[in-house]
Amino acid sequence: MKNVFMNRELSWLKFNERVLEEAERECVPLCERLSFASIYQSNLDEFFMVRVGSLTDQMEVDPDSRENKTNMTAKEQLKAVIARVGELNERKNKIYADLMKKIAEQGVALVDFSKLTAEENSQLEQYFLNQIAPLLSPMVVGKRQPFPFLKNKDIYAAVVLESKNSKEKLGVISCGSEVFPRLIKVGSTGKYMLSEELILHYVPKIFKGYTVKSKSLIRVTRNADIDADALYDEDLDYREFMADLIKKRKRLAPVRLELSRQLDNNIVDLLCKQLEVNKKSVFRNSTPLDLSFLFQIQDILRQKTELFYKKRVPQRFTAFDDNKPILPQIKKKDRLLSYPFDSIKPFINMLREAADDKNVVSIKMTLYRVAKHSEVVEALCEAAENGKDVLVLVELKARFDEENNIEWSRRLEKAGCTVIYGLEGYKVHSKLCLITKRSGTKTEYYTQIGTGNYNEKTSRLYTDLSVMTCNKDIAKDAIDVFNALASDDTVKSVDKLLVAPNCLQNKVLDMIDEQIAIAQSGGEGYIGVKINSLTDKKIIDRFIEASRAGVKIDLVVRGICCLIPGVEGETDNIRIISIVGRFLEHSRIYMFGKGEERKIYIASADFMTRNTLRRVEVATPILDEDIKAQISMMFDKMLADNCQARELDSDGEYTLVSDGKEPLNSQEFFYDLAYERASKAEVEDK
Template structure:
């Protein structure tokens, strides 16, 4: 039987989410952090259904014979494979959750139900329900004059089958997520809590007096969020108004999944699905709560128990910058690199603040994709505009699920006098690019910053990312061309130093892979090292297979989706794939081409996905400084040696702990300790 070399994208993503769930089960992870990983698994799955499953269902409406280009599976075949796998993973999640909650009882934290409390406590909850919850809920009984209500995306509802005195059945629904009462209800006199939806469900008979409650359960609907903004955009509309309307539409899209707890007879479930116009294939039973976001409240209650949490880590000062000296002058003297979250973002923030006040600075141009709600970066840009600088911002309003925040900031930036551009037709602007232009006595001088992650102070403490700052004139010229093209609603057609999608990134990557193939064919050592979030671009994968067959050694660190299966004899046997899932979200993208002594090193905003390489504006920057180049290569080698948080993909597409069981190495903890040690050395100088 011919061995597969490609894996379906959606099934590969589910394997990634299983690696997230594995951290919830990992006894080496502190207990409250394990609970967070269970919650992350669930929120990841929500988005997977809203976007990816939603896309597949939409494809069925268009053409049932559409096939994806790697495994040639139809949309229906993909859905048929996804559903049983999700059910398997959810059963695993339920077991892990129950185990975690049982362990938390040793720390005095109990989440109880009505079978686990005394009569006195039950009486307290009855009074609490009557006084604090009942006045705020809006129960509905479905009838001819009372149609089935709209169920909000991801909100929890109590559902009951009611029987009238004459034997007729009615369906009743109570929303459980008003936001007015807390989700975690404290039971007086003990360290125990109950979820508000459990209280509502228990007192359903008190809400619907005069009816016999035949059965009841909690349900949660997930709605399709897959909207193609560019396909719907009317150019006669204000783009911000259009995006706001799009967000409202997303909230009302068709249901894509129904989850429920407790036991409800199949006929009632079918009735609910009928109202939702949803196939029963997309119904999932859960033993654990339908929304695990309440675990943040549990974490807050247990903050005093330090062993339940990761050791506190704080981003450190970068040894590359000197205090109380001009950031601009330091960058002009030598390129700088920040590594988040191990090093603080402060030097970059200080760069923007200095640029806002520097009399020589004439303009700041920047792309913004996901901005923090309380953004110091946006505040610095507003200050620059107030000081008379020309500030041009490419604000990507199509950053999925961050649109509202971006819209709000775009208005504030515009009101401050910034020129705000709202992306391009047909392309998302996903690049992380900043260009500061100064007019000095010596002529025009520029500082260019290129990053792998968003300009977001919050995520810079949670995601691993790299930020390069350089005074290189060639890079600045390419960056200026990128911004000029964006200002004209166009994309860059060619560039010398930067790799810029959609027109000059994928083709340049293929050329550099070809260079390594030629070295290998000439009998010389050839090497490619790649780190990214996802790998789905078939054209690049085909070229990597060709390189492997030619004898090029290829090491890849791919956190999430990886559609290329390594280690397949005669095809990908020279390729290794690892995924690191740990305390911090691996987000940096690194491309290394060339064996030792001739390496070309890039950092980038782009994964090797077709959407990134051909349908977005992305930027990869060369690292020319020898010290920084070596630093990135050493980081990459360290991550390849991780044997604690890394999983290695085998030739069957399964992920396992690496066989290298030498000295335990958690690369993320290694980098943080390194940052602390360097900060201490600097302090002692």
């Protein structure tokens, strides 16, 4: 019988392969394909820093432990990951070469010295000598000069040097600088060269007195999987501790070495020894080692609009009257914002209105990732300065956003907000806001629950949902959540909301059981879920049980999916698709049942054990019938997507959906709908 489980790490690599495929697809505008190529690489960097770093640590600490789905040890997983990454990189190299050929046809070419005229060579040599060479810090490794520390993801030139007495030494030069540009213009004909290639070419002019035997650009990726809670000393100031942790992360052990040229085995062995990298984790790339410069090429070609997606901007949310206060409109009826199709402005306006409303007594909010120039934080600061009681939980363990969050926490405290920093042992990943308004003896609560961060920038790039309600039962649960957080505790029981770590996984399992019971009694059991990742073994096992009982299950899982559908007798009632497109699919929807009895939730939590048991997450029921109908429609359109959706088959492979029906790109459909509504409202306003 076929296996019904897929290894988590290999499933993630399949997701990144889907990102890479977007760089390959002819139907994607050329300059947008550059974005997907660069995103593929940055995704892979983070994968090595976090997941491969974690596996490397696990192999050292507990080499015999096995993961709970495919029973692989850390060593077996690493072996499979490295082999698969090698295959994907070969594909990336071919796609990159094809992209750059097409970009050259648009008048922008990335060139090497073999393609330059004598005049261009002379120009570059003078540029190097005058603008770059004085800024470099070359180093020859020897007894008096140990091997230098190589920064995470920075590019270096590694050079094998032969001295006059025929001894070989290793020279190292950092190619990273904020002073000179990465893309260097060559002449005036649309030709460009990467600064690291210019440096590598002219290394003989740097290491005078040596003969250059061989050379390559190199780049190391360092382990960034630090468990902040395991390292935390309660006697330290937590914010300062996190700041120190960020510095430590930058110095952690390398888990990957990338080369741009072929080097002799003995030199590779030397680099591996100095860096303490396993030779199996050395990758030779024919593409540049950092593809972020592709965004600069996009900027050069920005005027050629046909090379980009059609311009789309978030639309006015027509369910709100812009000329009236926000809070009374929420009191009248629950509201749903769907990003990036709807603008985040109504939510920002709600916070600003609450900050200025003399009857608003408090605002409580959880912050995980916010924009660098955050209107959300500014509104909270304004509220505190206006005398409101503002409580903000800032999660300092939001990976790779810690520095930004530390800075905002200082700003919030300075404005008079009460700031707390999460719980020991748990990340607070919920998207929860509670506004309390009091007039005389009457108290009103306005609760917002979302699937995505309070971040104006990502609200234009990620698909997310945000519901605003005046429901008292939901507010009561929200009050309990904030009271628990303020007491350094987790909620033990709730009425309406689902709240991890104690009251989400178990309630989801109960609702799956309800659908199993319906199917077993001859009814039509149904489960529809949209999440980013599916790894929670308990939930997966219950999905399998439900499938066996005849429950129809539709799963829209963007990234990691450890469950294989379509296995006869096991998962043959389960369909799984992944949508990878222009916008990052980020919303989480849980649906149980059909018709009037259907339960619908939106949530901050994926079905991963880290979300369901090791984080504070919040899911809210959708109680408004109009909003329930809207979310059901959105889910159905995603299931019908035959442009960006890929279906997972019983062999564990993803293929683009090709059903012969009229093309439907769900993301573009929702944007068309938003534009249509906004246009209609504009006409009515006139």
